[in-house]
Amino acid sequence: MVSMIFNDPSSAAAFHRLSFTRFSNGLVSLRRFVGPLHVFSNTPTLPRALSLHAPRSSRFITASMAAEPSAKVIDGKSVAKQIREEISAEVTKLKEAIGVVPGLAVILVGDRKDSATYVRNKKKACESVGINSFEVNLPDDASEQEVLKYISDFNGDPSVHGILVQLPLPSHMNEQNILNAVTIEKDVDGFHPLNIGHLAMRGSEPLFVPCTPKGCIELLHRYGVDIKGKRAVVIGRSNIVGMPAALLLQREDATVTIVHSRTKNPEEITRQADIIISAVGQPNMVRGSWIKPGAVIIDVGINPVEDATSPRGYRLVGDVCYDEACKIAAAVTPVPGGVGPMTIAMLLSNTVSSAKRAYNFN
Numbered sequence: 303m304v305s306m307i308f309n310d311p312s313s314a315a316a317f318h319r320l321s322f323t324r325f326s327n328g329l330v331s332l333r334r335f336v337g338p339l340h341v342f343s344n345t346p347t348l349p350r351a352l353s354l355h356a357p358r359s360s361r362f363i364t365a366s367m368a369a370e371p372s373a374k375v376i377d378g379k380s381v382a383k384q385i386r387e388e389i390s391a392e393v394t395k396l397k398e399a400i401g402v403v404p405g406l407a408v409i410l411v412g413d414r415k416d417s418a419t420y421v422r423n424k425k426k427a428c429e430s431v432g433i434n435s436f437e438v439n440l441p442d443d444a445s446e447q448e449v450l451k452y453i454s455d456f457n458g459d460p461s462v463h464g465i466l467v468q469l470p471l472p473s474h475m476n477e478q479n480i481l482n483a484v485t486i487e488k489d490v491d492g493f494h495p496l497n498i499g500h501l502a503m504r505g506s507e508p509l510f511v512p513c514t515p516k517g518c519i520e521l522l523h524r525y526g527v528d529i530k531g532k533r534a535v536v537i538g539r540s541n542i543v544g545m546p547a548a549l550l551l552q553r554e555d556a557t558v559t560i561v562h563s564r565t566k567n568p569e570e571i572t573r574q575a576d577i578i579i580s581a582v583g584q585p586n587m588v589r590g591s592w593i594k595p596g597a598v599i600i601d602v603g604i605n606p607v608e609d610a611t612s613p614r615g616y617r618l619v620g621d622v623c624y625d626e627a628c629k630i631a632a633a634v635t636p637v638p639g640g641v642g643p644m645t646i647a648m649l650l651s652n653t654v655s656s657a658k659r660a661y662n663f664n
């Protein structure tokens with residue numbers, strides 16, 4: 303069975319570790335639904351309404367006897383495509399009106415395959431919407447000074463509106479020093495302490511919100527999920543996902559609990575949530591028994607697990623046991639094809655916002 307112990311990744315590394323875990327599908331007991339959570343769509347191509355009902359009388363059932371999968375699949379891939387089309391139109395407008403083309407600079411240090419893939423995908427996404435991209439590739443043994451020099455050059459370059467340092471960085475580098483060096487006006491990753499600070503303060507607006515948490519909220523909005531007054535549980539408290547996701551949910555008037563590696567009874571707490579955002583990097587940790595019937599689940603985990611039948615030798619799974627979640631939740635994001643593609647769509651969105659802000663263009 304999958305481990306029930308999870309860690310708090312302080313950097314992106316824990317999300318993309320190649321950890322191979324075997325698990326088996328046991329029976330799960332689940333509590334009957336206590337109240338409806340309506341999921342309305344305001345987008346014509348997306349689902350109209352979701353609401354699950356069950357009689358209050360029978361208190362417990364088991365997953366083996368439970369209904370067929372009924373959860374709505376929250377399709378991040380198609381929402382991200384829609385967003386790229388919207389961004390493409392904005393880029394054209396900006397260029398035609400004032401002759402400005404947004405520019406994104408990406409710095410990659412080291413030779414991690416997954417990071418190289420993400421950077422390549424970011425470059426392709428920029429091309430697809432008409433954003434200029436600038437790429438710097440440094441070897442694993444590059445010095446922190448070299449990275450800081452590139453950041454300083456990009457900070458002063460008017461053709462660059464967004465700067466991103468791909469994480470994780472090699473262990474000899476001080477991540478915080480490097481993230482702090484990006485000027486906040488170009489911090490399209492939203493990781494600068496000032497941007498995070500503004501996100502945490504009521505009545506204050508950050509210039510940028512971190513892309514993955516922003517993508518999670520965007521999915522909830524585009525699928526018409528009510529957040530105000532709902533109970534939300536964020537599993538994981540990393541700087542790049544869990545913590546900012548909790549702050550964003552709070553700004554949307556959810557009642558937010560963070561479940562982390564030292565939380566007692568994580569299962570019981572999570573089962574109270576109307577909305578779950580899981581970002582711990584532990585394959586299939588959240589079982590059916592953790593989920594309140596009718597909950598909406600945003601699964602941020604992208605975990606490789608051994609799979610001899612796949613050409614890559616592994617396949618990707620989320621933090622949430624998808625098959626079990628599909629039988630209990632109202633709506634759930636798949637992995638792959640859920641939050642991942644939204645991360646890059648939000649990066650493009652932040653880059654265009656930055657270029658517009660630089661020229662006071664609305």
Ligand SMILES: Nc1nc2c(c(=O)[nH]1)N[C@@H](CN(C=O)c1ccc(C(=O)N[C@@H](CCC(=O)O)C(=O)O)cc1)CN2
Nearest residue numbers: 314420467468469470491513514638639640642643645
């Ligand atoms: N500077 C940053 N570094 C990292 C971030 C970040 O937001 N800023 N996030 C992650 C990696 N990441 C983007 O950088 C990212 C991860 C995953 C995906 C994605 O689309 N995943 C696909 C599956 C891909 C596959 O098949 O291998 C999916 O979930 O469908 C996009 C971006 C850490 N570093």
